[in-house]
Amino acid sequence: MPFRKIALVALLTCLTCFGARAEDKVFKVGATPTGIPFTFLDTKTNTIQGVMVDLIEAIAKDAGFKVEVEGMTFSTLIPSLTANKIDIISAAMYITPARKEVIDFSGPVYTYGEGLIVPKADSKDYKEFADLKGEAVGAQKGTAYVDPLQKTGLFSDVKIYDNIPAILADVNTGRLKAGFADKPILAYNIKQGTFPDVRLVNSYVSTITGSLGIGVRKSDGELLAKIDASLDKLRKDGTVGKILAKWGLD
Numbered sequence: 001m002p003f004r005k006i007a008l009v010a011l012l013t014c015l016t017c018f019g020a021r022a023e024d025k026v027f028k029v030g031a032t033p034t035g036i037p038f039t040f041l042d043t044k045t046n047t048i049q050g051v052m053v054d055l056i057e058a059i060a061k062d063a064g065f066k067v068e069v070e071g072m073t074f075s076t077l078i079p080s081l082t083a084n085k086i087d088i089i090s091a092a093m094y095i096t097p098a099r100k101e102v103i104d105f106s107g108p109v110y111t112y113g114e115g116l117i118v119p120k121a122d123s124k125d126y127k128e129f130a131d132l133k134g135e136a137v138g139a140q141k142g143t144a145y146v147d148p149l150q151k152t153g154l155f156s157d158v159k160i161y162d163n164i165p166a167i168l169a170d171v172n173t174g175r176l177k178a179g180f181a182d183k184p185i186l187a188y189n190i191k192q193g194t195f196p197d198v199r200l201v202n203s204y205v206s207t208i209t210g211s212l213g214i215g216v217r218k219s220d221g222e223l224l225a226k227i228d229a230s231l232d233k234l235r236k237d238g239t240v241g242k243i244l245a246k247w248g249l250d
Helices: 003-023 051-063 074-082 146-152 164-173 183-191 221-236 239-246
Strands: 026-031 039-042 047-049 066-071 114-119 136-140 157-161 178-182 198-200
Touching (some): 026 051, 026 074, 047 066, 051 066, 051 239, 114 164, 114 183, 164 183, 164 198, 178 183, 221 239
Parallel strands (some): 136 157, 136 178
Antiparallel strands (some): 039 047, 114 178, 114 198
């Protein structure tokens, strides 16, 4: 075979290899290990599970790419994405104007507001922030609740915690008067019975509502388009509803 033909065959073979590798690309997904039922560490399998894991895996299957889910603290998700340590955020993260300045989000996945927890021995029917004036309250670092709580000027202190179970633990032992966090996550944790001396205040009215979205870098428009297309398809065919129902969400 002439040298030129050999070279051409070699080049085509090489390009085919590169193409196969591109199609087999695995996108790293950041998720928190403490956001049950949205994302949490399953100690039996040592893997991250939950609503947002099921969802991104269903999206990946439909869109034709692969994902690998990694656990990390909530406050490190966006820095890890912008630093190219992960490619996708699929966790209990609100779509907010401030976050949209840094990263892009898919369409809304699920909407809810903050919940209020107090020690079970406290039977008062709290309805709003003002009912806890002068008290120390807690919130999770990096969440949409921190700034609004601090800006009210109502509380003696807004203690910042790395994760929601830490807030629940301090309320459970009476070290903290009250805590604010994602209502579905608080409700799910309390239902498991891990924090028996904590009460979710049913009379409280959420004021910081938001919708969860899947996050990507602003430079990954093509990936976002695939995610949105599959999310829309899975919403219409009932897959999203089934995933939510599996984890006890409406």
